[in-house]
Amino acid sequence: MKRILYDLAGEDENFRFSPYCWRIKLALAHKNLPYETVAWRFTDKDAIAFSGQGKVPVLVDGETVVADSQKIAEYLEVNYPNEASLFGDPPSRALTQFIRAWAEQVLHPAVARVVLPDIFFHRLHEKDKAYFRDTRERAWGMRIEDFAPKRAEAVAALEAALAPLRTTLGLQNFIAGAAPSYADHIVFGALQWARLTSVQPLFAADDLILDWMHAVLSAYGL
């Protein structure tokens, strides 16, 4: 059976930077499920029209098509019950919802403020630029050119937002404790997006957060 993940790419088709796609790549690794990726750009709407919507990740698992990272994670958990659980027991799964809300409502906007211009000017495929400018400028109510002058302030705000993560990783190896789970995948996705797209390094080589990111990848042999 073929398993295919449509995965956001930049100008370089091997540059894969979507936080939501990273969640699913780690979730598939966690469940030890082999897959291939298809490089996809924001404007390749036709290529995923079969999924009934226009965003990635889209997983094609044999005959089944699932879009939306949370739905994909839930699909994998239900359909591959003999593999390691993504969420753990019901209380862990519930606590993971808080971490997801924090990642999406606090961490993602803080990362975006830093890297939006880097994505636009340095990472995107030319054909995606008009779409990206239009959607992001509408969402943020400001021009892409107006982010860069506030970069230092945005980096400081991102660092402040990371405080609870730093405290947690000072106490234990992973957000979920001794081994990574979907809570780690969610936060890793956000910071992988940050780390890959930022033109200036966001973390020192010996930063606790990079150590944890390497450990998450290592846990899956990546």
Add this chain to the structure above:
Amino acid sequence: MKRILYDLAGEDENFRFSPYCWRIKLALAHKNLPYETVAWRFTDKDAIAFSGQGKVPVLVDGETVVADSQKIAEYLEVNYPNEASLFGDPPSRALTQFIRAWAEQVLHPAVARVVLPDIFFHRLHEKDKAYFRDTRERAWGMRIEDFAPKRAEAVAALEAALAPLRTTLGLQNFIAGAAPSYADHIVFGALQWARLTSVQPLFAADDLILDWMHAVLSAYGL
């Protein structure tokens, strides 16, 4: 065996407003352990000198004395293993550390900015005022009188900080899912402190957050 909790009180000795003491009152209820409280004020250092430090909560459990809310929770978990677990399995316990870090590093400062003047001018015992002013003004680098003019801004920042909690409680009854656990106790403590000390109501009567707080108390018959 007698079980006594030293519990921070205001001018009214029945006004109990410490977020850390609330954690432990809920943890004791969760483990179905009866206890009595002793009203304690910030300057009653001599009354708890036997604990080797100067802050509450202090739990006296028969012959054992434990100070610091996290140490008390861990003590209860280890010493009353036949009662309901506070933390759940190891992954839940690890995820709860993130929620604790978020509560202490994001939520507590956001609450403090709103309620510090209310605590000082309306809640504290007269004998605690000099101590409170001195410690808080040093910690915040500003005079207590300078908080009130920024109240509206502080209330808005608190509301923004609550976004991940609101999202989570929109998905499930408790932070830990179907029933409260120590993750709920931690966040409840912060918001009980906020709710009790604020002179102006912080939440509308039909607010999701108040519903959840009532549900936490109800779960323990409180």
